[in-house]
Amino acid sequence: MELLRFATAGSVDDGKSTLIGRLLYDTKSIFQDQLESVERTSQQMGNEYTNLALLTDGLRAEREQGITIDVAYRYFATPRRKFIIADTPGHIQYTRNMVTGASTADLALVLVDVRKGAVEQSRRHAFLASLLRIPHLVVCVNKMDLVDFDRDAYEKAKAEFREFAMKLDINDLTFIPVSALHGDNIVERSLNTPWYEGTSLLHHLEEVHIASDRNLVDARFPVQYVIRPQTDEHHDYRGYAGTVVGGVFKPGDEVMVLPSGFTTTIASVDTFDGPVDEAFAPMSVTIRLTDDLDVSRGDMICRPNNQPLAGQDIDAMLCWMSEASPLTPRTKLAIKHTTRSARAMVTDLRYRLDVNTLHRDESATSLGLNEIGRVSLRCTQPLFFDEYRRNRSTGSFVLIDETTNATVAAGMILGES
């Protein structure tokens, strides 16, 4: 069975919690004791209805304030697929949480109120989904019950959203008219929308083709850990453990190790169960090489005729995540990229992006919490990277404040600077 990870973003009024509650409830993924606990708490809080948001708002502060603060992960399954939902708050002050949820998602679910169309919040969510290169975007045009399931209202909201989405880099865009409250087109196709020719949301989630979203062309293997048993039985064993983040690796393949640039061949691709014929993303394996080379954590194994970019100067989009202080150029930070750690300095803030209007402010001199901008970065040692749009693993990095140890930024590489 295949696994699909999807991210949702939304705030109190747009029906996101109701939608998730509906998916979980109708797929029998909410347990009786969870539901009873939510019903009890709803009554205590004086809610007139069972507040399904309480299922996901797990922290004391969230329940007290009636808001979602952090990413909550939810799990459900149907006979066809297993699903992991990264459920994130939708307000602008939680952009970093949305970025977190979106970073590992195969699909993003954006809600649009049919009466309001593509308002600022929905546009922002769609923009973040495109920035984080989530391969599939599903727009649920919600609250169809409030417009009597009127086709024209749906088409108008859809056209408006599509026009905005043209400005973004989105590969696969799907619209579904729904009523989360009443369950229309969530699990089953609704009789209230006979004019709608697509499938229900759940059916789409079960069927959307994700296997080809991975990069199976550019072979990339960042060395994570060197396995040397130092036992009598495996005296000469030296294996390079890691996760394949692109392409396919097979025994006999000619490979190059960076930064040294030496070429050799793969002797075997090992797992606990023994050697395998090939490894592809996202398998965790151990590669042995034919020649005895000096290879260590942070090195990159690739193909000699298909190498990643290498360099110390990087052009990237940054989402600033620090509450403590804004990003200002020349600040020195730690960078973590694949399995490689170094130090880095933002040498130039090229512009700050308004996540609502996509306006580029080139006069900006700093990035505050939740702000997104394009920067030039200088690292203390070369990184081996690809454009984020080609590879979400070799194209991403985090920046860490060396005094507080806080993760202060998520970065997506555009290319060499």
Add this chain to the structure above:
Amino acid sequence: MTATFSSASYELSHLGYLEAESIHVFREVAAEFERPCLLFSGGKDSIVMLRLAVRAFAPAHLPFPVMHVDTGHNFPEVIEFRDRCIAEAGARLVVASVQKSIDEGRVTEETGPRASRNRLQTTTLLDTVAEHGFDALFGGARRDEEKARAKERVYSFRDEFGQWDPKNQRPEVWSLYNGRIRGGEHIRVFPISNWTELDVWQYIQSEGVEIPGVYYAHDRPVFERDGMLLAESPFIEQLPGEHVATRRVRYRTVGDMSCTGAVESAATTIDQVIEEVSATRITERGATRADDRVSEAAMEDRKKEGYF
């Protein structure tokens, strides 16, 4: 694991995907921390954790020791099982004893029929972490278990008091984990965060891993309290009106005998257990853990103190 991927289409099954993600986390910690340690209770989640750790570093031995926080209120068959498992994995065992913490006056034993050593474990755990200088502790917590855990990171930062601060968690993007800490602080690492109870059982089935007998249906003298079936044992007093009777039960979680409940069951094989888990309408902690029933935020509050 065998038969988890079909190489013709380059597709991983959900268990293959989860396994790869967990192994990545184990290796990342081994590479970046000086003194990691794996928490092991003998329960199904820690059995899967140990299995994944062995897979991550094969053919080498585990590059870290294994810790059991021993409340002294164990199922005897689980202790015997623990020792065998750890010996097979070629790992070194560190036992953190709650009894020793009580004897040394570090904690005070609760008394009465509802006494439990569950909460005392936190002190014993943190003392052992300090004594050995562990900077990363692998735990088998899963996000589907409980709503505070649903919000916890894979790398969960703990300050010098072992406390978790849910409002100040490090953003965790892609699979880039920030393990930077200062002296005295540590990270709790949860490699199976994204697994569900059913995933754990399916993995045990597909790997053919042995689990303690208490997970299968057996006859046991039990009594009912707060809708749970607790085992009769020297560690727990009955309240007036609580009567012991022998029933056919099994455990969904294995912890301290004084607060872990059994469920009635006829499942004697792994296939039957999976069938039962697939059909159940009650979460495992809701059904069987008295420690989580104290309040809506019982787990969050204990985690803030340094609990698992």
